[in-house]
Amino acid sequence: MTDDQSLRVSKIENGTVIDHITGGQALNVLAILGIDGTDGEPISIVMNIPSDRLGRKDIVKVEGRELSEEEVDVLSLIAPAATINIIRAYDVVEKHRVTSPDAVSGVLECPNHNCITTENEPVESHFEVLEDGVRCTYCDTIIREDLAAHILAT
Numbered sequence: 001m002t003d004d005q006s007l008r009v010s011k012i013e014n015g016t017v018i019d020h021i022t023g024g025q026a027l028n029v030l031a032i033l034g035i036d037g038t039d040g041e042p043i044s045i046v047m048n049i050p051s052d053r054l055g056r057k058d059i060v061k062v063e064g065r066e067l068s069e070e071e072v073d074v075l076s077l078i079a080p081a082a083t084i085n086i087i088r089a090y091d092v093v094e095k096h097r098v099t100s101p102d103a104v105s106g107v108l109e110c111p112n113h114n115c116i117t118t119e120n121e122p123v124e125s126h127f128e129v130l131e132d133g134v135r136c137t138y139c140d141t142i143i144r145e146d147l148a149a150h151i152l153a154t
């Protein structure tokens with residue numbers, strides 16, 4: 001933790017810090033988590049700050065809420081280097097990397113307009129996670145690039 005970062009956004013007392021997010025992906029991280037700020041919870045977003053490891057990175061701090069591993073692993077699709085820090089009484093009590101899930105449900109929209117998971121159909125989207133993309137379980141369409149562009153609106 002550098003002084004440079006602490007000047008940008010203060011430490012939080014309790015909650016979750018998602019660090020080492022791929023630069024530019026913070027808003028997509030919040031979209032995937034279904035967090036839009038309308039609940040009134042304090043959220044801090046820092047984007048495109050210098051990082052030794054990533055060149056540039058984003059950070060998202062969600063106060064008063066401890067995100068579960070299940071909830072955050074889906075973030076590996078767009079932020080594979082993300083670290084999750086659980087904060088209690090200002091201390092980092094847990095730190096782990098996101099790990100890729102085998103599949104994701106209801107997160108991405110299938111680009112195949114004839115797929116049974118698309119709009120007006122009652123079937124929730126389901127993608128198997130591949131090494132270099134994701135594959136729709138229903139129609140086998142593969143998305144390799146810009147997964148963020150396929151995030152389902154919540």
Ligand code: CTP
Binds near residue numbers: 011017089091
């Ligand atoms: N953090 C915070 N509030 C706290 C404690 C930590 O917002 N009360 C943030 C830090 O600003 C940092 C992240 O949580 O972005 C992880 O904190 P820490 O483990 O102290 O930092 P580093 O050692 O730099 O983490 P890493 O080794 O994962 O880079």
Ligand code: ZN
Binds near residue numbers: 117136137141
């Ligand atoms: Zn499909």
